[in-house]
Amino acid sequence: MEPLVDAGPDRPATLADVAAASGVAISTASRALSNPTRVRASTREKIEEVARELNYVVNAQARALTSGKTRTIAVMVSDVTNPFYFDIIRGTQQQLKAAGYTQLLVDTEESDELEDSMMHKLRRSFDGAILAASRLTDRKLAALASEIPVVAINRQTSGVPSVFIDTPSGIEQAMGHLVSLGHRDIVYVSGPVTSWSNEGRWRALLRAAKVHGVTARRVGPFSPKKVAGAAAADAVLNSGATACIAFNDLLAIGILMRLRERGVSVPGDLSIVGCDDIFGADFCNPPLTTLTAPIEQAGRVAVSILLARLDDPAISGTRQTATLPTHLTVRASTGPAPIRK
Amino acid sequence: MEPLVDAGPDRPATLADVAAASGVAISTASRALSNPTRVRASTREKIEEVARELNYVVNAQARALTSGKTRTIAVMVSDVTNPFYFDIIRGTQQQLKAAGYTQLLVDTEESDELEDSMMHKLRRSFDGAILAASRLTDRKLAALASEIPVVAINRQTSGVPSVFIDTPSGIEQAMGHLVSLGHRDIVYVSGPVTSWSNEGRWRALLRAAKVHGVTARRVGPFSPKKVAGAAAADAVLNSGATACIAFNDLLAIGILMRLRERGVSVPGDLSIVGCDDIFGADFCNPPLTTLTAPIEQAGRVAVSILLARLDDPAISGTRQTATLPTHLTVRASTGPAPIRK
DNA sequence: AATTTTTCTGCAACCGTTTGCCAAAAATTG
DNA sequence: CAATTTTTGGCAAACGGTTGCAGAAAAATT
Numbered sequence: 001m002e003p004l005v006d007a008g009p010d011r012p013a014t015l016a017d018v019a020a021a022s023g024v025a026i027s028t029a030s031r032a033l034s035n036p037t038r039v040r041a042s043t044r045e046k047i048e049e050v051a052r053e054l055n056y057v058v059n060a061q062a063r064a065l066t067s068g069k070t071r072t073i074a075v076m077v078s079d080v081t082n083p084f085y086f087d088i089i090r091g092t093q094q095q096l097k098a099a100g101y102t103q104l105l106v107d108t109e110e111s112d113e114l115e116d117s118m119m120h121k122l123r124r125s126f127d128g129a130i131l132a133a134s135r136l137t138d139r140k141l142a143a144l145a146s147e148i149p150v151v152a153i154n155r156q157t158s159g160v161p162s163v164f165i166d167t168p169s170g171i172e173q174a175m176g177h178l179v180s181l182g183h184r185d186i187v188y189v190s191g192p193v194t195s196w197s198n199e200g201r202w203r204a205l206l207r208a209a210k211v212h213g214v215t216a217r218r219v220g221p222f223s224p225k226k227v228a229g230a231a232a233a234d235a236v237l238n239s240g241a242t243a244c245i246a247f248n249d250l251l252a253i254g255i256l257m258r259l260r261e262r263g264v265s266v267p268g269d270l271s272i273v274g275c276d277d278i279f280g281a282d283f284c285n286p287p288l289t290t291l292t293a294p295i296e297q298a299g300r301v302a303v304s305i306l307l308a309r310l311d312d313p314a315i316s317g318t319r320q321t322a323t324l325p326t327h328l329t330v331r332a333s334t335g336p337a338p339i340r341k
Numbered sequence: 342m343e344p345l346v347d348a349g350p351d352r353p354a355t356l357a358d359v360a361a362a363s364g365v366a367i368s369t370a371s372r373a374l375s376n377p378t379r380v381r382a383s384t385r386e387k388i389e390e391v392a393r394e395l396n397y398v399v400n401a402q403a404r405a406l407t408s409g410k411t412r413t414i415a416v417m418v419s420d421v422t423n424p425f426y427f428d429i430i431r432g433t434q435q436q437l438k439a440a441g442y443t444q445l446l447v448d449t450e451e452s453d454e455l456e457d458s459m460m461h462k463l464r465r466s467f468d469g470a471i472l473a474a475s476r477l478t479d480r481k482l483a484a485l486a487s488e489i490p491v492v493a494i495n496r497q498t499s500g501v502p503s504v505f506i507d508t509p510s511g512i513e514q515a516m517g518h519l520v521s522l523g524h525r526d527i528v529y530v531s532g533p534v535t536s537w538s539n540e541g542r543w544r545a546l547l548r549a550a551k552v553h554g555v556t557a558r559r560v561g562p563f564s565p566k567k568v569a570g571a572a573a574a575d576a577v578l579n580s581g582a583t584a585c586i587a588f589n590d591l592l593a594i595g596i597l598m599r600l601r602e603r604g605v606s607v608p609g610d611l612s613i614v615g616c617d618d619i620f621g622a623d624f625c626n627p628p629l630t631t632l633t634a635p636i637e638q639a640g641r642v643a644v645s646i647l648l649a650r651l652d653d654p655a656i657s658g659t660r661q662t663a664t665l666p667t668h669l670t671v672r673a674s675t676g677p678a679p680i681r682k
Numbered sequence: 683a684a685t686t687t688t689t690c691t692g693c694a695a696c697c698g699t700t701t702g703c704c705a706a707a708a709a710t711t712g
Numbered sequence: 713c714a715a716t717t718t719t720t721g722g723c724a725a726a727c728g729g730t731t732g733c734a735g736a737a738a739a740a741t742t
Contacts, residue, residue, distance in 0.1 A: 011647050012465065013462070030490075055461075057462060057464065059406075059465045060401075060463075060464065060465060060466045061402045061405040061406050061411065061466070062402075062406055064402040065400075065402050065403055065406060080427065080434055081427060081428075081431050081622065084422070084425060084429070086421065086422060086424070087422075089421050089446075090421050090422050090448075093421055093446075093448050097448075102445065102447075102463065102466070103445075103447075104443065104444075104446075105434075105445075105446040106443075107438075107445075121398060122401075122443065124398065124400045124401060124402060125400065125401045125402070125443070137394070180579075192680050200369065225622075253624055256624070257623075257624055278605075279424065279620070279621065280620065280621040280624065280625075282598075282620075283594055283597070283598055283621065283625045283626065284624045284625065285624065285625070285626035286626075302463055320576060
């Protein structure tokens, strides 16, 4: 038997331990485990067996140091609390695990500064990042993208690969739905001004309103949270519109709750359309008519694009923007426009 | 001016670059940035300024290699999709960021094997872990805890520090509430058998039933997901009970949806109590009576305990279990028991 | 002014891998 | 069977920091 050099008391085994126990050089052990073709099959098997016995696990830190690859992807969300991101996170997690990557979740708290500083502080700790709803300015985002492989979700900026959930064209569908129900005065409940999606949705609504020849206005901005729904509901009511489209479901649900409190009937007095179809949109009261977005898929696709680009940086040249369609899911929060005197 | 040794073209600056640019040795630069007292103030300031200019960021990998500390904490959840964990994640994220740690989120997909293997694969990549609702057996969990600093949430195993949300005693409160409404036949809608909390809740219910002299039964087990609520609802209906307490809100909401579909009135025909008070419990239809758990706080406390133990391993000896109280939040899903013939 | 203390700073080893380069061994070829 | 090509496997230099040790410089003491 070869001289078995044992690891110290309970210290996790290192590659050196494996090599010693297998009677080969460290370099050989390294290659056997990560670059199998460079080593004779019999040797490799022997090493693999020893590694298993010693319960050896590579030290990701040490590996990252030389290879420069951490096999970790950062997922930056502006608010872990927002159910919209749950599905994103689920999608990325799924796809990353399948590819053997680890997910680093970072909450940027709706702050562009925090987002920027986190990206820089951690830049050596991940190979690339998924920016879900980045609050960065176009300038900064582009600059970042040139330093670090990045894929943005719901954010189109030249030079930055992205996944775009096409809510704007869904908005046109939603307008059609509302108009066909007799609504002629529709208000958009605006989300945060720093949100890129917010602008796109408003513009789409404006365009659709023109096409249908109805009035469109906006109220807000509001924070995309349930609590902000109260203020939003009041604003909508004040506007006198018969229907509203909210920046997202969270806001829409908040509006719903407030209207119930104030005794306003939905959809009797007011119809409401949300965006995204998050967790909860189907069981709130009344269930929310909303633009269903393939959120989880967006997460998966973002990861695919990012990983493809990591494997082969040459891809960088090609256009890398995926557009995912949305569709209107009609539930019970929209109905015929009330008869006005 | 000192000779400015510039970093290569756009390669991020290393400590060596900083040292060279400041005209000191690498070791001095290192100390200036991480152990300020070991270096004269003027030297330190100079170095700090240069570091800032060069946009220097320590390489966490390299630091981890020597120090053995990654300043990363893993948070293991059994299902990122479950809103219960949203709040946990939010709590841990918050507290970890405050302490300068990074959060590594891992989804174990309700599988004890995946949980175990992930912990081992990644063990060198984090300093400690928060196990939110671990599916591990007591044996394995204890073994793990002896190798790696760990704090469990909602899981009490000797030798493993933990944060326990005291839902069981809340269940007694809930039973009191139901009994006072005239219910005499109460069924528990069971969660997954591998869930430690599930057992505790059932036992508490059983105990409370004895105290009040009412009948208690259980149906299930069911997966703690909304979809499983349909089957659960049918089972509850079959049981003939007038009220049920569900393992968690997700299941309760699922039941609510199914009952609505079947035309069963809540709370007219059946009263329902959930557990946890997750996102959605307040705006479902009807709003759910539930045991409000300080979930986010649990995440924060878990991090505090873990970090304290990392700072001073001596603490290990002391008892380290925090118990957080729950309280009953009465909404509209519970009401007087229906009159039976 | 000489000696002792204290404070700074640099040298160099080390953390656990990966990888370029080269030599030994094995396989192939003439 | 010698010469050549192809595999294998080892040496040693990174990767980017941290830290014990010790010498130099500065400050304090005598």
